[in-house]
Amino acid sequence: MTENEQQSNFIRDIINSDLESGENESRVHTRFPPEPNGYLHIGHAKSICLNFGIAEDYPNGKCNLRFDDTNPVKEEEEYVESIIEDVKWMGFKWEDRLYFASDYFQQLYEHAVQLINIGKAYVDDQSAEEIRDTRGTLKDPGADSPHRTRSVEENLTLFNKMKAGEFGNGEKVLRAKIDMVHPNLNMRDPVIYRILHASHHRTGDDWCIYPMYDWAHGLEDSIEGITHSICTLEFEDHRPLYDWFLDQLGVYHPQQIEFARLNLNYTIMSKRKLKLLVDDCHVKGWDDPRMPTISGLRRRGYTPESIREFANRIGVAKRDGVIDIALLDHCLREDLNKRALRVMAVLDPVKVVITNYPEGQAEELDADNNPEDESAGKRKIPFSNELYIERSDFMEDPPKKFFRLGPGREVRLKHAYYITCTDFIKNENGDVIEIHCTYDPATKGGWSDDGRKVRGTLHWASAKHAIGAEIQLYDNLFNVENPEAGGDNFIDNLNPNSLTKSKNCKLEPSLTDAKQGINYQFLRNGYFCLDSDSTQENLVFNRTVGLRDSWGKKQK
RNA sequence: UGGGGAAUCGUUCAAUUGGCAGGACAGCGGACUCUGACUCCGUCAAUCUAGGUUCAAAUCCUAGUUCCCCAACCA
Numbered sequence: 001m002t003e004n005e006q007q008s009n010f011i012r013d014i015i016n017s018d019l020e021s022g023e024n025e026s027r028v029h030t031r032f033p034p035e036p037n038g039y040l041h042i043g044h045a046k047s048i049c050l051n052f053g054i055a056e057d058y059p060n061g062k063c064n065l066r067f068d069d070t071n072p073v074k075e076e077e078e079y080v081e082s083i084i085e086d087v088k089w090m091g092f093k094w095e096d097r098l099y100f101a102s103d104y105f106q107q108l109y110e111h112a113v114q115l116i117n118i119g120k121a122y123v124d125d126q127s128a129e130e131i132r133d134t135r136g137t138l139k140d141p142g143a144d145s146p147h148r149t150r151s152v153e154e155n156l157t158l159f160n161k162m163k164a165g166e167f168g169n170g171e172k173v174l175r176a177k178i179d180m181v182h183p184n185l186n187m188r189d190p191v192i193y194r195i196l197h198a199s200h201h202r203t204g205d206d207w208c209i210y211p212m213y214d215w216a217h218g219l220e221d222s223i224e225g226i227t228h229s230i231c232t233l234e235f236e237d238h239r240p241l242y243d244w245f246l247d248q249l250g251v252y253h254p255q256q257i258e259f260a261r262l263n264l265n266y267t268i269m270s271k272r273k274l275k276l277l278v279d280d281c282h283v284k285g286w287d288d289p290r291m292p293t294i295s296g297l298r299r300r301g302y303t304p305e306s307i308r309e310f311a312n313r314i315g316v317a318k319r320d321g322v323i324d325i326a327l328l329d330h331c332l333r334e335d336l337n338k339r340a341l342r343v344m345a346v347l348d349p350v351k352v353v354i355t356n357y358p359e360g361q362a363e364e365l366d367a368d369n370n371p372e373d374e375s376a377g378k379r380k381i382p383f384s385n386e387l388y389i390e391r392s393d394f395m396e397d398p399p400k401k402f403f404r405l406g407p408g409r410e411v412r413l414k415h416a417y418y419i420t421c422t423d424f425i426k427n428e429n430g431d432v433i434e435i436h437c438t439y440d441p442a443t444k445g446g447w448s449d450d451g452r453k454v455r456g457t458l459h460w461a462s463a464k465h466a467i468g469a470e471i472q473l474y475d476n477l478f479n480v481e482n483p484e485a486g487g488d489n490f491i492d493n494l495n496p497n498s499l500t501k502s503k504n505c506k507l508e509p510s511l512t513d514a515k516q517g518i519n520y521q522f523l524r525n526g527y528f529c530l531d532s533d534s535t536q537e538n539l540v541f542n543r544t545v546g547l548r549d550s551w552g553k554k555q556k
Numbered sequence: 557u558g559g560g561g562a563a564u565c566g567u568u569c570a571a572u573u574g575g576c577a578g579g580a581c582a583g584c585g586g587a588c589u590c591u592g593a594c595u596c597c598g599u600c601a602a603u604c605u606a607g608g609u610u611c612a613a614a615u616c617c618u619a620g621u622u623c624c625c626c627a628a629c630c631a
Contacts, residue, residue, distance in 0.1 A: 007569070007570090008570090009569085009570095033631095034631095035630085035631055037630090037631080068631070070630095070631080071630065071631075073630095074630075074631090127629095128628080128629050131629075132627075132628085132629095135627060136558095136627075137557085137558085137627055138557060138558050138559075138626075138627060139557045139558055140557095140558085140627095141558090142627090169629085170629065172629095173629055175629095182559090183558050183559045183560090184558090184559055184560070184626080185558090185559080185626055185627050186559095186626070186627095187559095188627090191628090191629050193629085194629035195629080196629085210629095212628095212629075212630085212631090213630070213631050214631095216631095217631085233561070233562090233624080233625065234624095234625055234626075234631095235625095235631090236560055236561060236625075236626090237559075237560050237561090237625070237626050238626090239560090240560090258561085260562085260624095265567090271631095272630095313568085313569080313580065313581080314568065314569075315568070315569040315570085315580095316569090317562090317568090317569070318561070318562065319561095319562050319563070319568095319569095319624095320561095320562075320623090320624060320625090321567075321568065322567075322568090323567075323568065323581090324566090324567050324568080324581065324582065326567090326581060326582060327567085327568075327580080327581050327582085329581095330580090330581060330582090331581095333593090333594090334594095337593080337594060342591080368590095371590095371591085371594080372594070401592095403592065404592090412590055413590095414590060414591070415590075416590095445590090446590045447590075454590085455592090456592085457589090457590050457591065457592090458591095459591075521591085521593085523591050523593085524591050524592085524593070525591095526593095547591075547592095547593050547594090548592095548593065548594090549592075549593085550592060550593090551592040552592085554592085
């Protein structure tokens with residue numbers, strides 16, 4: 001596959017053959033159905049790209065954004081808002097098709113009455129424990145409930161009383177009457193309605209009975225005229241049930257198709273566990289830049305384009321596997337390289353004094369904003385006799401392959417001059433605190449006419465013009481490839497060094513005007529963006545991702 | 557254990573449906589370079605196993621192996 005070209009997959013193959021055979025009046029209609037019980041993460045992004053991507057690529061294709069809000073005790077308005085923002089940010093459009101399962105509660109209820117009327121559902125008085133105990137096991141068949149043979153009239157009466165609030169939580173449930181000895185556990189008279197005296201974020205206290213996923217989901221799809229209902233592998237076992245309900249009711253019957261969810265190494269993807277990281281303050285919130293949430297990635301500086309390209313490259317299949325986080329990094333760098341504004345920032349500064357440059361003098365030098373994009377233009381950078389360079393760019397006794405500064409060595413200051421190190425000063429701890437150099441006035445702009453080769457090019461900032469900033473460097477949130485291997489002990493695998501703050505960074509003054517949502521490349525240091533906590537007085541930048549570093553790698 | 561799925565380079569997705577196993581990422585080597593970046597070139601490397609059918613098998617058949625999912629009034 002070449003870059004940016006749409007990767008085909010088995011789901012698109014199914015759609016193509018459906019289209020060929022004239023299935024669904026040749027419509028293609030998908031949906032992305034999140035439960036608003038947490039923030040969306042990169043795994044959801046895969047599903048979003050799949051469902052909305054299909055809608056974009058087929059003539060008249062549509063994709064609904066539908067909240068599967070059937071469980072009021074776990075769901076909140078805050079999550080609804082974040083999900084809407086995230087899908088929008090990803091660049092997908094649902095036009096006027098924003099739906100909520102809760103909008104269908106009345107229809108779902110009426111269909112339940114219908115199911116009772118055809119003798120395929122009954123009210124059970126058993127407790128949750130009793131139901132569990134009589135469901136049987138993987139090996140053993142289940143046993144019929146004593147209430148399984150109630151008359152239609154009695155079931156109708158009881159179900160209406162459930163709806164009217166005459167029973168407490170857990171006192172009664174409505175179950176489908178299928179087969180208690182079915183080899184598929186999901187078919188052993190699944191519960192389809194439970195009593196929950198809880199306020200729903202949208203329907204308030206209108207209802208005290210709420211539909212279960214299996215009952216609700218297929219009907220939601222049916223009501224919306226979904227053609228291909230795409231979900232993850234763990235629902236494969238539910239498909240017979242999905243089909244059974246729709247067949248019993250005789251309503252429009254979408255096709256459920258399952259694919260393997262995304263797993264990334266060094267990352268967890270469980271909403272429950274991500275919520276725990278937030279609730280227990282292991283991270284600063286759902287949008288902490290170390291989180292794999294879409295909001296976290298956004299704050300970190302990821303672009304929607306890079307995530308969409310990633311989703312395209314990983315493909316879609318039924319085999320579950322683990323994607324290397326390096327592929328995400330790659331897609332990110334590929335996009336950022338094209339768009340990021342180049343600037344200079346010194347993360348760990350050490351002072352350089354140009355001894356032959358007049359003190360008190362300064363000049364403005366020209367610099368490209370983006371060598372990959374001529375239209376990005378140029379800017380001016382101030383130069384003076386006192387500068388900062390990166391501490392790691394100087395060695396007192398450098399090896400031959402070190403192309404940077406050392407006693408007697410000449411390097412280029414990007415966009416400025418060649419300088420040669422003549423001396424350096426150390427403090428009592430033996431740390432280099434000042435480096436003395438001379439500059440060659442004939443090399444202004446970073447060129448010399450005499451054909452002299454200078455291997456190293458350093459970024460820098462003029463000491464008296466530089467602005468200060470705090471920079472946050474990130475590493476993987478977890479320090480093992482599969483943090484979830486130990487079950488709920490994943491907290492033990494948190495990387496204690498996932499966040500490193502550098503307070504005294506020196507940036508070129510143009511960054512005073514840095515804006516949120518813009519990607520910068522701090523030359524030789526990586527891609528950065530202004531953090532949402534940044535203020536005029538205290539600038540804070542996040543490192544989105546570092547540059548590839550073959551030199552650093554070689555050092556190890 | 558009953559049921560449902562899946563097995564192809566280190567990782568991941570492909571293979572015109574029986575016709576030379578290909579791409580991407582990672583790795584390694586090199587070229588280029590005012591970012592040790594980018595770019596470019598090269599290179600390493602796989603069909604779960606055992607039988608069978610066939611001129612020919614990743615693909616079909618038989619037997620086996622391994623891995624994943626299911627026993628919430630979660631989704």
